[in-house]
Amino acid sequence: MKVVSGETMQQMDQRTIREFGISGLTLMENAGRGCADAICDRFGAASGRRVLIVAGKGNNGGDGYVIARYLRERGWQATVLLLASPDQIRGDAATNLERLGGEGVIIAPEGVAAYAELFPSSDLVVDALLGTGVKSEVTGVYAEAIGAINAAGVPVVAVDLPSGVDANTGRVLGVAVKAELTVTFALAKLGNVQFPGAEHSGKLVIVDIGMPKQVVDAAPGGEFVDAAAAARLVRPRRKTAHKGSSGHTLIVAGSTGKTGAAAMAAASTVRTGGGLVTLAVPESVHPILEVKTTEAMTVPVGDHGRGHFTAGAFPFLENLAQGKDAVALGPGIGAARTTFFLVQRLVEALEVPMVIDADGLNALAAAPELLGKRQGRVTVLTPHPGEMARLTGGGVADVERDRIATAVGFSARYGVHTILKGAATVIAAPDGRYAVNGSGNPGMASGGMGDTLTGILVSLLGQGYPPFDACRLGVFLHGFAADLLAAQGCGVGMHATDVQEKIPLALSRLGG
Numbered sequence: 001m002k003v004v005s006g007e008t009m010q011q012m013d014q015r016t017i018r019e020f021g022i023s024g025l026t027l028m029e030n031a032g033r034g035c036a037d038a039i040c041d042r043f044g045a046a047s048g049r050r051v052l053i054v055a056g057k058g059n060n061g062g063d064g065y066v067i068a069r070y071l072r073e074r075g076w077q078a079t080v081l082l083l084a085s086p087d088q089i090r091g092d093a094a095t096n097l098e099r100l101g102g103e104g105v106i107i108a109p110e111g112v113a114a115y116a117e118l119f120p121s122s123d124l125v126v127d128a129l130l131g132t133g134v135k136s137e138v139t140g141v142y143a144e145a146i147g148a149i150n151a152a153g154v155p156v157v158a159v160d161l162p163s164g165v166d167a168n169t170g171r172v173l174g175v176a177v178k179a180e181l182t183v184t185f186a187l188a189k190l191g192n193v194q195f196p197g198a199e200h201s202g203k204l205v206i207v208d209i210g211m212p213k214q215v216v217d218a219a220p221g222g223e224f225v226d227a228a229a230a231a232r233l234v235r236p237r238r239k240t241a242h243k244g245s246s247g248h249t250l251i252v253a254g255s256t257g258k259t260g261a262a263a264m265a266a267a268s269t270v271r272t273g274g275g276l277v278t279l280a281v282p283e284s285v286h287p288i289l290e291v292k293t294t295e296a297m298t299v300p301v302g303d304h305g306r307g308h309f310t311a312g313a314f315p316f317l318e319n320l321a322q323g324k325d326a327v328a329l330g331p332g333i334g335a336a337r338t339t340f341f342l343v344q345r346l347v348e349a350l351e352v353p354m355v356i357d358a359d360g361l362n363a364l365a366a367a368p369e370l371l372g373k374r375q376g377r378v379t380v381l382t383p384h385p386g387e388m389a390r391l392t393g394g395g396v397a398d399v400e401r402d403r404i405a406t407a408v409g410f411s412a413r414y415g416v417h418t419i420l421k422g423a424a425t426v427i428a429a430p431d432g433r434y435a436v437n438g439s440g441n442p443g444m445a446s447g448g449m450g451d452t453l454t455g456i457l458v459s460l461l462g463q464g465y466p467p468f469d470a471c472r473l474g475v476f477l478h479g480f481a482a483d484l485l486a487a488q489g490c491g492v493g494m495h496a497t498d499v500q501e502k503i504p505l506a507l508s509r510l511g512g
């Protein structure tokens with residue numbers, strides 16, 4: 001499913017009107033009717049039920065007037081509360097306001113205070129205050145109206161976007177409507193699928209408003225990765241497959257106190273279908289990994305008794321990487337200076353597709369230009385916002401302000417694939433493509449989930465998946481496996497090892 005920015009949607013509206021002769025009025029009619037349909041589908045068309053439509057002065061309010069007209073036809077008692085004076089309403093919105101003929105329309109440019117009782121006494125509130133035209137923090141009468149909508153205690157349907165949600169980033173601009181259902185038009189907006197906007201949107205329904213396919217197909221945007229999109233990426237295994245044809249990966253991981261990270265990365269590589277897994281660990285912890293891992297082969301790497309990798313291990317690891325299909329670098333390696341030197345040298349020297357995670361990323365924070373030297377080679381980085389901030393040299397707030405811009409910008413600059421973790425993980429390719437992940441749940445907020453993801457990614461790369469496919473499928477699979485657990489009642493408190501065990505089932509549900 002394609003997702004677009006607010007500006008792209010507005011350009012699509014304009015192109016439809018200019019090049020295809022479909023009027024804005026027709027688009028608004030289709031939008032309002034589609035929204036009324038979605039409301040009746042969800043809440044029924046029982047006669048006499050009261051709906052309060054809170055309208056702003058733009059075209060989002062215009063949709064609200066059309067919704068009022070259609071819901072009335074279907075037996076609802078619709079009241080429009082307009083938070084502007086009629087002389088502020090222009091164009092198609094003005095035409096549709098006129099069509100309502102003033103009946104059941106309350107003009108309230110001074111705000112909602114005098115109409116407070118209308119909110120809780122309605123059966124449904126429709127939020128048609130602000131859509132893709134929202135520009136800045138919401139204050140004044142609009143902010144008060146959003147407060148009244150959220151406090152009403154009745155179901156709320158948002159038109160296009162919950163008012164107060166930034167259309168591009170999903171940020172809340174001071175205050176935002178919390179909807180049970182959001183009916184959005186033509187394509188989902190980036191603000192509908194990124195948090196907190198995704199949570200404010202509730203269930204998302206996309207209504208076809210008659211935009212030509214050419215306009216929709218040509219629009220620049222990202223991909224929202226849901227189960228259908230992920231299933232299209234899966235490459236079912238050939239009947240003649242053998243371990244030698246399913247990828248041999250090398251995982252460089254572990255240190256004293258962090259052997260679990262190494263074990264989990266290796267196990268999830270196997271669970272994702274990796275043919276052979278070699279796990280290289282510092283020799284001091286090797287006996288532990290011998291016990292912890294079963295399917296993966298372990299290799300001790302000389303560490304002079306320190307319990308972590310040292311720079312001197314470079315030739316050994318460079319040699320070990322020969323003939324491997326993909327390498328993962330970072331789970332549980334720790335933050336020793338000598339380990340960081342080793343990582344930097346490996347990043348520069350190894351040509352094999354590489355996933356870099358955890359302290360592997362922190363090793364690069366001091367020298368991100370090394371990534372640029374890998375131009376043309378496949379590199380996947382899996383930072384959480386803190387690691388991303390260290391890599392970009394900014395703060396976490398800068399990263400989170402626009403997660404897509406951060407990941408896309410970093411990928412383009414250094415020629416890498418960036419997986420910016422967090423709810424609605426962002427996946428960016430070096431060529432500007434990007435995706436937002438739709439799987440996962442808050443139960444995943446625990447240690448070891450990142451190591452699990454690293455294992456999944458290196459496994460898919462090792463099996464020959466193109467890197468952007470491996471990233472999108474891997475991230476979805478990770479969240480989907482956790483969603484399968486949550487569906488069985490194992491939500492908060494799930495272990496990363498539990499998630500690993502669900503990977504094969506998740507993969508098979510996607511057709512793998």
Ligand SMILES: NC(=O)C1=CN([C@@H]2O[C@H](COP(=O)(O)OP(=O)(O)OC[C@H]3O[C@@H](n4cnc5c(N)ncnc54)[C@H](OP(=O)(O)O)[C@@H]3O)[C@@H](O)[C@H]2O)[C@@H](O)CC1
Nearest residue numbers: 013024027028058059060130131132133134135136137160
């Ligand atoms: N043909 C089409 O285009 C179609 C569009 N469609 C619909 O139109 C919607 C987009 O309409 P839109 O462009 O009129 O913007 P909209 O979201 O109504 O808000 C803009 C108004 O809000 C104001 N405003 C902005 N920020 C504010 C703030 N923080 N606090 C307070 N006010 C603020 C701003 O005022 P200004 O600052 O410009 O004075 C302006 O007046 C789209 O989401 C979809 O629902 C569908 O019908 C399909 C066809």
Ligand SMILES: [K+]
Nearest residue numbers: 130159161163
């Ligand atoms: K809205």
